Amino acid sequence: MTLRDALRLALCALRGSIVRTVLTILGLGVGVGAVLTVLTLGDAGQQRVEQEIVKLGVNKVWVRPKDDRHTLFMDDAAALREATQAPACAGAYSAGSVRCGVTIAQAQLAGFDESMAEVHTPKILSGRLFRSSEFAKGSAVCIIDEALSEHLNHAMPGDSLSVMGKRLRVVGLMKGMTMQTMSGGGGMLLMPLQTLIDMQACSVAEITLCVQEGQQASDVAALALATLKGSEGFRADTLETEINAAREVVRIFVMVLLCVALVCMLTGGVGVMNVLLVAVRERKQEIGLMKAIGGTSTQVGLLFLLEAAVYALLGGCLGVLLGAGMIGLFGRWIGLEARLSLGTMLPVLLGATLLGLGFGVTPAIQAARLQPVDALRCQ
DSSP states (O other), X not given: OOHHHHHHHHHHHHHHTHHHHHHXXXXXXXHHHHHHHHHHHHHHHHHXXXXXXXXXXXXXXXXXXXXXXXXXXXXXXXXXXXXXSSOXXXXXXXXXXXXXXXXEEEEXXXXXXXXXXXXXXXXXXXXXXXXXXXXXXXXXXXXXXXXXXXXXXXXXXXXXXXETTEEEEEEEEEOOOOOTTOOOTTOEEEEEHHHHHHHHOOOBOEEEEEOOTTOOHHHHHHHHHHHSTTGGGEEEEOOHHHHHHHHHHHHHHXXXXXXXXXXXXXXXXXXXXXXXXXXXXXXXXXXXXXXXTTOOHXXXXXXXXXXXHHHHHHHXXXXXXXXXXXXXXXXXXXXXXXXXXXXXXXXXXXXXXXXXXXXXXHHHHHHHTOXXXXXXXXX
């Protein structure tokens, strides 16, 4: 019996009981689809978490005074930039009332030096960022976010605002920014650092460093403190510990879901073995006849292994279709942009095929060991 003959016999056996075949394939397909769904949505979820983590400042180091006896200066930002080879931005913060016409709103005020765009990357929706000359002169200009614009009856670039009694011209409208030292409230207003210092006679509150690729936040923090004079009076904060903990939680959650999906796939494999064991018992006379006319135990075992492989392949293909459907459905429900990729699909298909072959070994051995006399004995 050739391999082609064995494959044809295996397909005929599967067609002999369509309902049983479909249910067996469906059991394995659900398991494969579950694994594909967990892997794909898990990867998309991890990417979403990484994006949210970046907003919190995973690549940032904040250098701040420990108490009022120590002060940061604008020149310190340049010194830290040179020492760490990381962009550094000096900033100061306050809160105050902002008026546009007769409308008044409370806002978070922030002043930054000319490295603002490089470090904090504000997303401008309309208008522009500050010019270098405006940073240097402390010009009376500002940028507001969407929340503050809404509170001020949709103030836009070109409008004039009264901020703590000083007139500022709006030059840009930006998307809301996440700042470690500030809470949301009525919105945010950015201005050149010198403008805020002149307005409120305040000092630099912190210097934010943007960690570059290939650098570690902890190393940048240590080097920044070593660069400052009287470094014992300052601290360098990072979110490295918190971020790693968040990533570990997501990883564990995805692994738990994957284990559950793998159990589903194993259950489908057990279903394949169960069906083949029943088939061996039902087809004893067929097996005995094959051996009586010259078929070997190897050929009989190969026949059942091929049936297991066909079950696995069909179940894997059905699993891909089910997985693609579940990924699209659950992805939209959760709010994730996820697509099934070949890099995920091919290994899972290979694993399903090997799983089917593995669960087909026991029925194949049982069929191969049947003696013709015993197999042909009347039931």
